[in-house]
Amino acid sequence: MDPSRKRKVRFVVALSVAVLLAGALVYTSFSASSEARTPSQLMTSSEKGKVYKLTGKVEPGYTRKGTTTYFRVRDRAGKGSVPVSYDGTLPDPFREGREVIVSVRRQGEGFVGEKGSLITKCPSKFTAEQNKT
Amino acid sequence: MLIAGKACLILVLATSLYGIAASLYGARTGRREWVASGRRAVYAVAATTALAFVILEAAFLRSDFSFTLVTTHSSTTTPAFYRATAVWSSQEGSLLLWLLLLSLWSSLILFLTRRRLREIAPYATAVLLGFAVFFAAVLVFLETPFQQASPAPAEGMGLNPLLRHPSMMIHPPMLYSGYTLFAVPFAFAVGALITRRLNADWIRGTRPFTLAAWFFLGVGIVLGARWSYSELGWGGYWAWDPVENASLMPWLTGTAFLHSVMIQERRGMLKIWNVSLVLATGVLAILGTFLVRSGILDSIHAFGASTLGVPFLALIVTMIVGSIVLVASRASDLRSEHKLDSLLSRESVFLLNNLVLVAMCFVIFWGTFFPLISEAITGEEASVGPPWFDQYTVPLALMLVLLSGIGPVIAWRRATASNLRRNLLKPALAGLVVLAVLAALGAASEPAALLMFGLGAFVLAAVSQELWRGVRARRAMSGDAAPRALVQLVRRNRRRYGGYLVHAGVSVLFIGIAASSSFQDEKEVLLKPGQTATVGAYEVTYVKPTADLKAAPNGRLEKIDFGARLRVTRDGEKVADMTTVKSYFPSLAPFLGPISRFFEGEATSEVGLQAGWRRDIWTAIAPDIGSLRPRIEEGDKVFSGANLSPEQRDAFLGQALTGLTRSYANDPPPATFRLIVSPMVTWIWIGALIAFLGGLIALWPPPRGARSRVTAGYAAKVGREVRIPA
């Protein structure tokens, strides 16, 4: 095979490999991802066993029993709220009224948080609502 | 001084606009004095921005609460060092810092290159000032640091306690220096494309600054990881958080660029790759700056949703479209001078290196922006977690380490079998031996980690072989003894051997990452004083609780610390005594009771860390405040009922809080502990240090060559001057 044809073949092979890898990437990202849901969305419909990324505000009045925390997550701007149980240490910024993101799975009437998935947003320093809990 | 500050920013905007006009006019008409004037506009912008910055700093240092920014980010109880660095904990202050660093670096670089790259420099100046215009406009019209607070309050809200750590304060300046330094090769690449001067000159002229950018951004990234590990309560150093990823992406393409340009210099190949990589790096640097402050992605870090989304997006789109148009229209000037001769060659390895780094960048990009992508495609916002990232970055990282071992030792153009054998055999053997030994010792349970160990050993062996061969070659030329030959070798070939050191450091870093993530033992337990938990091979005993009140320098109460003293033993032998604490900072919200406000404000963890050569023992505590609630509420009630003067109030408050801490210490409720034993974490930091040392060596300018005017035969002169020790 003369050099220029060899180069064309190489280029096509490389491109195909890239496309295949990109395809695998895209496919796995859709199948491995967890959907973001607000509490009201979860209240309306949630599949048992599926992992969702719950975002919302922590309602006042959460309790701890042993290493597990029981709290409710409320819509950022709304009325819906769901109960979550989370086993493990809470992140330092965790507070009532703060926004959290936690991966949850439905169990019965409530939701169980995946260990290590609880993220509390650092309070924004740029809006008027800072430090009002 | 608020007015002076605002005026300075307006002057910066005006001067930048002038500088763009002057540079472009000078470039089009060939009138050098206008180009010089444009360059001086950059110096003026730097000086004026510095003045604005000094005004802001002074306000913070003296706690001038007529500045809104000082009120919202500092307080009289904040120590001086953190008052000074609180400037950039805010959106506005950090943008000002970005602009300052951009203008300072641009000034330095344009000054150093003022007699070089004369056709390109005016356009580069215009591009850099274009960035200045953008940031100055944002600071003047959208997010001003010089907002007046009226009336000025008596006390500020304080710096977020999470940020009270030295490396958290050095992290932004390092990162921003990296981002702004990457703007420089971007600007020169644009200039080179516009003027069609696409030989290796523009690369050579800007390489030191590209390397500096790579250096600073890398340091910023590692500092962030280190801070996350030793200060935050989760015990990890990398979470694939959008903002972490945003800083890593330009660093990856920047690394690819630094390697790929070597091929252009030696063989005139990969020209399109090089301009594309450097333009992409500039875009990603701006994207990185934007992500932190846009609020478009959920992240721990985000400064918060703001009005900046649209302007930044416009800037990024302009950069992307402009880059594509430029590269496409100059494609004929970017043709390779040579073609790839063989897949087994240094050129081919470098090309593969480009592909791997770009692939890694793409994976990270896709995962980071997936919430937006999935929303656009399916209507549902979904996100991927660390396992997805790891699935792709681990194999790519393995390939990268492999290539970093092969690249330096493989021959140019075409590597013959004997050549490969000569250069790769011993390092490969070293890698295989390490692999086999570790597998026998039980590491085969984690194949990816095992492979990384083997590849790391391969790279370290290859680097050692290179040093050995280089020393031998030098001794053949100069007859020096080995130590002197080594020093001279590195001195005279700083880029090469600095680069090899970087490879060695990166290998050590990856070995540390592989060991600490694959062989980690972690546990979360509820312990009462006296109880013991087992983590890995260690026993951790909760010896006794600690409870302290900490005062700020000005006498006011800064925080309450509840913690524990722990003892770590292994096989009955004491390994270490550790302390871990949770600090509670008071909230300033007016409707909270005087005692309970301490537990409604910010809390930070003081991690207990016992670092070691072989493993780290990491502990954090979450005390159970719930059991103290009855006392806290009772205290609040007492205070609200009583009619006290401020002095009495302070005195009784002190007493009440002391009582509270004593009661915690005497009768502590069980506390939750997070305990982690991670092997070889220290080697991550050591590897990073080695890599950055290598970077410094590569950066260090060699002493200037001889300038003798003795007119001997030119060929002989070349022969002589090439040999002159540099």
Add this chain to the structure above:
Amino acid sequence: MDLLLVLVVVALIALLVSAPLRRRGALEEEESAERAELEAARDAKYREIRDAELDQRTGKLSDADWRAQDRALRAEAVDILRRLDELGPGED
């Protein structure tokens, strides 16, 4: 007070930025710039020659390739030196 500071800054900026426009003597600046460019090219060329030799000695460049490259690079270096000398005597 603020106003005064601002006026001073404006004046300084104007002075700094207009200095090249008021000055004469651009010609010698041209020459020193060309010299700087050639000197940088010369230093880079020397580095390339050394690099190639080190590559050959450590087995990454075949003898034949090295000889050809070395010859070409030295010829380019000679050319640069010649152009430097043509610029006339300069600072030492």
